[in-house]
Amino acid sequence: MAVENLAVQPSPGASFVSRHRSALLGALAVALFFAAWQAIFLIVPLNPLFFTTPSLIAAGYVDLIESGDLLHDLAVSAVPFGLGLLAAVIVGVPLGILMGWRVRVGYALDPLMTVFYASPLVALAPLLVIFFGVGVSGKTIIVFTLAVFPFIFNVAAGVRAVDRLLINVVRSLGGRERDIYLKILFPSVLPYIVAGARIAVGRALIAVLVGEFFAASEGIGYAISRFGDIFAIDRMFACILTVMVIAVVLTEGIRRAERAAFPWRASQ
Amino acid sequence: MADQALDLNVAASAGRFVTPALRQRLESIALGTATIALLLVVWQLLPHVLPMQQGTRLFFTVPSRIFATLWQMFATGTIWAPLGVSATAFAIGLALAIAAGLPLGILLGRSATLNAMFDPFVTAFNATPRLVFLPLVMLWLGIGLWSKVAIVFSGALFPLLINTHEGVRNADKLLINVVRSFGASGWDVARLVVIPNSLPFIVVGLRLAIGRAILGVVVAEFFGAQDGLGVVMVRAASSFNVDVVFAGLIVFAALSLVMTGLVKIIEDRMGRWRPQRAGGE
Amino acid sequence: MAAYIQARNVKLTFRPPNRAAVSALDAFDMDVEDGEFLSIVGPSGCGKSTFLNVLLGLIKPDSGEVRIRGKKISGPGSERAMVFQEFGLLPWRTVQHNIELGLELKRTAAAKRRHVAERLISLVGLAGFENHYPHELSGGMKQRVGLARALATDPDVLLMDEPFAALDAQTRDLMQVELLRIWREARKTVLFVTHQIDEAIYLSDRVLVMSKRPGRTKKIFDIKLPRPREYEMRVTPEFNDLKLEIWNTLKDEIVI
Numbered sequence: 010m011a012v013e014n015l016a017v018q019p020s021p022g023a024s025f026v027s028r029h030r031s032a033l034l035g036a037l038a039v040a041l042f043f044a045a046w047q048a049i050f051l052i053v054p055l056n057p058l059f060f061t062t063p064s065l066i067a068a069g070y071v072d073l074i075e076s077g078d079l080l081h082d083l084a085v086s087a088v089p090f091g092l093g094l095l096a097a098v099i100v101g102v103p104l105g106i107l108m109g110w111r112v113r114v115g116y117a118l119d120p121l122m123t124v125f126y127a128s129p130l131v132a133l134a135p136l137l138v139i140f141f142g143v144g145v146s147g148k149t150i151i152v153f154t155l156a157v158f159p160f161i162f163n164v165a166a167g168v169r170a171v172d173r174l175l176i177n178v179v180r181s182l183g184g185r186e187r188d189i190y191l192k193i194l195f196p197s198v199l200p201y202i203v204a205g206a207r208i209a210v211g212r213a214l215i216a217v218l219v220g221e222f223f224a225a226s227e228g229i230g231y232a233i234s235r236f237g238d239i240f241a242i243d244r245m246f247a248c249i250l251t252v253m254v255i256a257v258v259l260t261e262g263i264r265r266a267e268r269a270a271f272p273w274r275a276s277q
Numbered sequence: 278m279a280d281q282a283l284d285l286n287v288a289a290s291a292g293r294f295v296t297p298a299l300r301q302r303l304e305s306i307a308l309g310t311a312t313i314a315l316l317l318v319v320w321q322l323l324p325h326v327l328p329m330q331q332g333t334r335l336f337f338t339v340p341s342r343i344f345a346t347l348w349q350m351f352a353t354g355t356i357w358a359p360l361g362v363s364a365t366a367f368a369i370g371l372a373l374a375i376a377a378g379l380p381l382g383i384l385l386g387r388s389a390t391l392n393a394m395f396d397p398f399v400t401a402f403n404a405t406p407r408l409v410f411l412p413l414v415m416l417w418l419g420i421g422l423w424s425k426v427a428i429v430f431s432g433a434l435f436p437l438l439i440n441t442h443e444g445v446r447n448a449d450k451l452l453i454n455v456v457r458s459f460g461a462s463g464w465d466v467a468r469l470v471v472i473p474n475s476l477p478f479i480v481v482g483l484r485l486a487i488g489r490a491i492l493g494v495v496v497a498e499f500f501g502a503q504d505g506l507g508v509v510m511v512r513a514a515s516s517f518n519v520d521v522v523f524a525g526l527i528v529f530a531a532l533s534l535v536m537t538g539l540v541k542i543i544e545d546r547m548g549r550w551r552p553q554r555a556g557g558e
Numbered sequence: 559m560a561a562y563i564q565a566r567n568v569k570l571t572f573r574p575p576n577r578a579a580v581s582a583l584d585a586f587d588m589d590v591e592d593g594e595f596l597s598i599v600g601p602s603g604c605g606k607s608t609f610l611n612v613l614l615g616l617i618k619p620d621s622g623e624v625r626i627r628g629k630k631i632s633g634p635g636s637e638r639a640m641v642f643q644e645f646g647l648l649p650w651r652t653v654q655h656n657i658e659l660g661l662e663l664k665r666t667a668a669a670k671r672r673h674v675a676e677r678l679i680s681l682v683g684l685a686g687f688e689n690h691y692p693h694e695l696s697g698g699m700k701q702r703v704g705l706a707r708a709l710a711t712d713p714d715v716l717l718m719d720e721p722f723a724a725l726d727a728q729t730r731d732l733m734q735v736e737l738l739r740i741w742r743e744a745r746k747t748v749l750f751v752t753h754q755i756d757e758a759i760y761l762s763d764r765v766l767v768m769s770k771r772p773g774r775t776k777k778i779f780d781i782k783l784p785r786p787r788e789y790e791m792r793v794t795p796e797f798n799d800l801k802l803e804i805w806n807t808l809k810d811e812i813v814i
């Protein structure tokens with residue numbers, strides 16, 4: 010509607026509050042939530058076997074950080090997480106490019122990959138852990154299994170979405186296969202790789218947790234499970250919140266990077 | 278798009294049965310099936326061709342044994358009880374997610390204030406693998422149906438919530454104005470514009486939610502349950518009964534594919550009025 | 559005798575949440591006679607579309623009055639209907655059901671709705687496309703649906719907000735011819751907002767030039783060209799004289 014098109018400049022008089030309304034409301038909601046959480050146990054008796062309060066969680070954090078346990082567990086979990094993701098990129102991206110570029114390869118592999126992507130492959134985790142062992146290798150394999158498919162699919166989609174016109178342009182200017190790969194394919198596909206990474210990261214986290222819940226002696230998942238067993242709810246929450254923060258930072262971080270680096274792509 | 282349809286019609290009426298588009302589809306189906314068949318054959322023959330250590334032999338199973346096990350589980354009826362348990366948790370969790378997610382999504386779509394307040398929580402819980410809450414949920418709800426339902430619910434809620442919200446928010450202001458200009462009340466606006474616009478989004482959300490729900494059942498049963506197909510699988514894994522593990526995976530995968538396939542059909546039928554474009558998650 | 563539509567001293571200020579207030583209309587006066595075709599031209603942002611929305615009843619002015627047939631306008635009413643620049647067709651409805659929209663809201667019986675829609679579909683030249691969806695139509699066809707939909711409730715006044723702005727030049731010219739044909743048959747009062755002086759002169763009985771924001775009536779031109787208007791009139795000296803006059807009035811208002 011033409012009515013909406015009145016070109017207005019942001020007024021210098023508009024207050025900080027009105028410009029950042031959404032973020033402030035969100036922060037307010039979070040603050041209220043924690044305040045209410047803390048306050049409710051002033052009225053209701055706290056059963057420390059099942060519940061905890063923000064202040065206790067904070068104390069638990071201090072404890073875990075000072076003892077170095079938190080960092081240690083995170084480091085242990087980070088290794089299979091990182092290795093598995095790396096392997097997923099190394100295998101998934103080229104495979105995705107192949108599937109997207111060579112139409113027949115895509116036809117051949119697509120149903121197979123779809124079945125894999127749609128299956129709860131995490132169901133294989135116990136088997137993988139038993140076969141490959143409880144340590145880094147088992148967990149890495151699970152991470153890889155879960156994280157490779159987002160890359161394959163997103164990259165294949167990215168390659169298929171490459172504007173053929175651009176390829177013709179390069180060819181008409183005398184470019185060879187290598188030029189096409191470097192100058193057209195790679196930049197076009199990069200946003201899809203990053204989008205795939207965003208999904209893969211979530212799945213990789215699940216993979217690490219599954220591996221550690223099932224059979225492990227170290228790692229953040231194991232820590233959560235163990236604290237639960239000994240009813241150390243405050244430290245359990247501390248670890249859960251840590252995982253939450255990491256998950257949010259990673260996925261939202263990638264999302265923002267996507268928006269900044271590739272503003273023309275609508276990130277999903 | 279209309280031109281394409283025209284071409285196909287012309288080609289068909291010109292007496293050629295196999296149009297270019299048809300050939301493409303046949304080719305893709307043939308290649309896809311052939312690949313799967315080839316893989317199965319290679320897998321089946323592998324132990325005969327490759328020397329294997331004793332330890333690996335323990336684990337290595339072949340398609341024929343998996344399918345035999347699958348067949349047996351159905352023939353003897355041993356699958357139905359655990360499957361029923363899993364299905365119950367799945368259904369209850371998904372139903373609760375729909376019942377909570379749709380109204381909440383509509384609410385958040387209509388109220389920018391509420392949306393801003395809920396946003397940090399939705400973002401945080403959506404980004405976090407719900408699995409991380411399982412030990413806590415088990416602590417609170419014990420080992421049984423309700424901790425499973427909780428995990429399924431928490432997984433399925435977010436695609437439904439987020440997609441419904443998106444659908445409501447996405448309602449074209451122009452269309453709302455158009456409809457209001459013809460004298461529409463608030464309820465008319467919802468009925469004529471907001472709901473039809475949201476339906477495709479909700480259906481996509483449902484499709485995603487089904488996948489997450491199945492995932493939820495599987496992981497919940499791995500760690501926090503006494504019965505269900507997932508429990509059967511994890512016990513089988515511990516006793517090296519690899520066939521049962523794969524059989525269970527096939528059952529879950531098949532259910533997932535069938536259900537999301539059905540939803541996709543509904544999605545496509547509802548999308549008749551949309552210009553064709555590459556949709557996605 | 560009071561004019562058919564009367565606007566007196568209309569004032570409207572937009573206050574968007576995070577930005578400075580915008581005065582869209584100020585002391586805006588206007589008269590429209592029954593059955594006339596009046597165009598409003600003005601620079602971008604002068605408030606012409608805003609005024610149309612006030613007439614439609616979707617926005618209330620801060621002060622001032624708008625009356626139609628003596629009655630104050632306080633909301634949408636079936637004696638007024640709008641044709642929108644971006645068409646505004648419900649994408650999930652077929653052409654026929656889009657046209658029936660206004661009648662549905664008036665709780666008209668299905669048989670009557672269908673009858674009216676069918677008549678209008680032939681009037682606007684879309685016979686055979688009843689069951690098509692908007693995305694299958696060209697821009698010109700979509701706007702014809704928009705026109706048919708506006709005519710379906712048999713309003714007295716047709717408000718047209720740059721209806722042809724989204725069309726290419728050739729389609730636009732043809733649509734103007736079509737619009738005049740339909741108007742001759744349908745006999746409505748038309749308020750037509752446009753950027754294009756040619757279009758305004760070709761279509762209208764009078765052309766109102768608005769000042770830049772906040773909008774006021776700057777000058778009104780009588781278009782004395784004979785009806786029915788032929789396309790050839792667009793290249794006559796009289797036409798060009800008018801065009802120059804209007805342009806000279808308008809150009810001082812344009813802010814680049």
